[in-house]
Amino acid sequence: MIRTDRIVIVGAGLGALYAALELAPRPVLMISPEALGDGASSAWAQGGVAAAMAASDSPEAHAADTVTAGAGTVDAEVAAMVTRVARDHILDLTSLGTPFDRAADGGYVMSREAAHSAARVVRVQGDQAGKQIMETLIAALRATPSAQVIEGALATRLETDGDRVTGVWVSSAGEPSGEVLISAPTVLLAGGGSGGLYAHTTNPPRIRGQVIGMAARAGALMADPEFVQFHPTSFDIGEDPAPLATEALRGEGATLINRHGDRFMLDIHPDAELAPRDIVARAIFAETQAGNRPMLDTRAALGAEVLTLFPSVAETCARAGIDPVADPIPVAVAAHYHMGGVAADQNGRTSLEGLWVCGEASSTGLHGANRLASNGLLEALVYARNAAADIAQALPQTEAAPVAVSFPDGGNAPDRQAVADLRQTMTDHVGVRRTASGLKTALRTIARLEDAHSDDPSFLNMTATATLIAAAALARTESRGGHWRDDFPAQNPDLAHRTLITLRDAMALRDAAAKDAE
Ligand code: SIN
Numbered sequence: 001m002i003r004t005d006r007i008v009i010v011g012a013g014l015g016a017l018y019a020a021l022e023l024a025p026r027p028v029l030m031i032s033p034e035a036l037g038d039g040a041s042s043a044w045a046q047g048g049v050a051a052a053m054a055a056s057d058s059p060e061a062h063a064a065d066t067v068t069a070g071a072g073t074v075d076a077e078v079a080a081m082v083t084r085v086a087r088d089h090i091l092d093l094t095s096l097g098t099p100f101d102r103a104a105d106g107g108y109v110m111s112r113e114a115a116h117s118a119a120r121v122v123r124v125q126g127d128q129a130g131k132q133i134m135e136t137l138i139a140a141l142r143a144t145p146s147a148q149v150i151e152g153a154l155a156t157r158l159e160t161d162g163d164r165v166t167g168v169w170v171s172s173a174g175e176p177s178g179e180v181l182i183s184a185p186t187v188l189l190a191g192g193g194s195g196g197l198y199a200h201t202t203n204p205p206r207i208r209g210q211v212i213g214m215a216a217r218a219g220a221l222m223a224d225p226e227f228v229q230f231h232p233t234s235f236d237i238g239e240d241p242a243p244l245a246t247e248a249l250r251g252e253g254a255t256l257i258n259r260h261g262d263r264f265m266l267d268i269h270p271d272a273e274l275a276p277r278d279i280v281a282r283a284i285f286a287e288t289q290a291g292n293r294p295m296l297d298t299r300a301a302l303g304a305e306v307l308t309l310f311p312s313v314a315e316t317c318a319r320a321g322i323d324p325v326a327d328p329i330p331v332a333v334a335a336h337y338h339m340g341g342v343a344a345d346q347n348g349r350t351s352l353e354g355l356w357v358c359g360e361a362s363s364t365g366l367h368g369a370n371r372l373a374s375n376g377l378l379e380a381l382v383y384a385r386n387a388a389a390d391i392a393q394a395l396p397q398t399e400a401a402p403v404a405v406s407f408p409d410g411g412n413a414p415d416r417q418a419v420a421d422l423r424q425t426m427t428d429h430v431g432v433r434r435t436a437s438g439l440k441t442a443l444r445t446i447a448r449l450e451d452a453h454s455d456d457p458s459f460l461n462m463t464a465t466a467t468l469i470a471a472a473a474l475a476r477t478e479s480r481g482g483h484w485r486d487d488f489p490a491q492n493p494d495l496a497h498r499t500l501i502t503l504r505d506a507m508a509l510r511d512a513a514a515k516d517a518e
Contacts, residue, residue, distance in 0.1 A: 001183055002404075004403050008029050008168055008187045009030045009187075011190035012033075014377055014380045014384070015190035015384040016030055016190035016191070019384035023392060026392060027398070027400040028147050033206055041192050042377060045130030045374075045377055046130065046246035047113055047121050047374040048121040049122050050372065050375050053087060053090060053120075054120070059087075060083075062086065064117075066366065066367075071368055071370050073481070073496060074367065075368075078365040082366055090108070090122055093133060093381075101123050110122060111123050111248040113247045113250075114274045114276060114280065115271075115276045120374075126311060127310045129377070156214070157214055158217075165353065165355040167187070168181075168182050171407060171411055176410070186356070186391055187356070188356045188357070190357070193209070193337060193360035194469070195335040196209070197335070197466050198228075199424045200332065201336070203241055204241060205240075215352075215361070217460065219503070221342075221500055222363070222503070223498055223501075224340035224341075224368075225341070225363075225471075226340065228335055228482055229277060229371050231244060231334055232280040232333055233247070233284070237316075242334045243312075244336075245313055245331060255273055255297045256273050256294060257294075257297050258293060258295065260292065276370055276481075277370060277482075278369075282484060296328060297328040303325060306325065313329075337367075339368065341357070341360065342362050343362075343363055343500060344362040346364070346386060347389070348384075356391060359384070425442050432484060436474060439473050439513075442466075443514070444513055467507065471501070471510055479491060480495070
């Protein structure tokens with residue numbers, strides 16, 4: 001066991017880095033599975049950060065769009081708080097050196113994304129926002145002596161004493177190893193969402209719900225796990241993970257067509273391609289299921305400019321042998337963002353003492369049933385700062401020596417087939433369209449996989465999150481936002497509230513599903 005007074009931050013994405021900087025000079029210890037900057041969803045974010053920066057826009061309008069997109073379950077106070085401070089965070093990122101795109105008059109260049117009533121997404125070099133913001137924060141962190149980063153370490157479980165978190169177990173993220181307990185007074189979870197629990201995802205390979213599952217297994221209260229956002233336009237080119245074709249392309253006028261050349265969104269929603277993301281995702285899914293091969297057509301709107309204005313998209317096209325100037329891009333839906341996660345108050349506090357959370361691992365009430373585009377990075381920034389301030393207030397300022405970790409022998413390599421089976425089950429039965437019978441099938445499969453691999457704590461974290469998603473989806477007998485039930489296609493006004501659930505509750509639903517099959 002290692003004992004430290006450092007604040008332990010699990011994760012190394014945007015929220016983790018920003019929190020470490022906010023906490024300085026308090027000593028922190030970041031647990032990063034990869035080299036800093038690799039493997040974090042934030043670095044893959046293309047769109048940017050939503051913030052009312054234009055004189056013609058306002059935080060109130062941004063909050064109203066957030067509430068509308070969230071389909072009846074957004075916490076309006078949270079939306080007001082987050083959108084009010086958005087501008088300050090953009091100015092702070094700018095002063096740290098983030099090279100946001102600027103107009104000739106010095107104003108921020110704004111992208112338009114779905115369900116925003118204004119162009120409101122600050123961006124960097126078109127589709128490079130996540131990468132560039134991460135590079136800026138990493139450079140700042142490297143110059144911050146209070147921050148220690150352990151690279152190549154994977155958090156596997158939380159240590160608890162009653163309802164108090166007292167530390168984190170970690171193992172090697174590379175070769176299998178035994179676990180080491182890092183005993184610490186405070187833990188901040190900032191380790192991403194769960195998109196990689198699905199066979200089709202835009203998330204980096206390591207993001208498979210482990211951090212959410214770790215908190216659930218320690219007894220933390222969870223919120224809204226059934227609400228998973230599927231992005232309508234991932235590249236359908238057989239890659240895992242599926243590269244993103246940013247929604248900002250549709251903001252620039254790119255259209256969605258099928259192999260017959262029909263612009264199918266015109267018949268589905270008055271905002272057509274810029275309808276709320278869940279509606280566009282279901283339309284794309286239906287086209288795929290019908291064999292109509294949906295495609296994103298940037299030709300008329302962007303012509304050759306797509307190559308210079310959207311470098312990530314251009315790079316993926318080149319790799320896949322697609323010329324977007326001449327041909328439309330084949331697209332499919334992919335799990336992209338988890339609105340649910342560890343329940344957090346406005347300071348990122350969880351139901352367990354000593355445990356805070358920020359970013360996609362959290363569920364704050366901002367996103368409701370359907371996150372407004374580019375509110376994800378914003379939420380990570382706001383809650384990283386709030387949590388850091390709250391932790392700083394709760395803890396005396398201490399000195400702490402750097403920590404040396406060496407992993408004991410032991411452990412098992414993750415079973416790739418079990419992970420693949422879990423992901424396929426989630427896509428087949430807990431995906432864009434759900435039914436009671438499919439969700440029960442999924443719960444039984446998750447239980448079987450969990451029993452067969454109960455010696456792998458990382459896999460147990462994945463199955464815990466998968467159980468929460470499927471069980472809460474089974475319990476929500478309506479369709480709302482990203483959660484669609486073929487057997488309950490209408491929205492039920494009595495269910496216009498958030499889900500609060502523990503893993504124990506979800507396991508009870510899973511056990512009941514198993515009994516149904518007997
Ligand atoms: C995108 O660029 O389309 C994704 C933005 C987001 O998910 O917020």
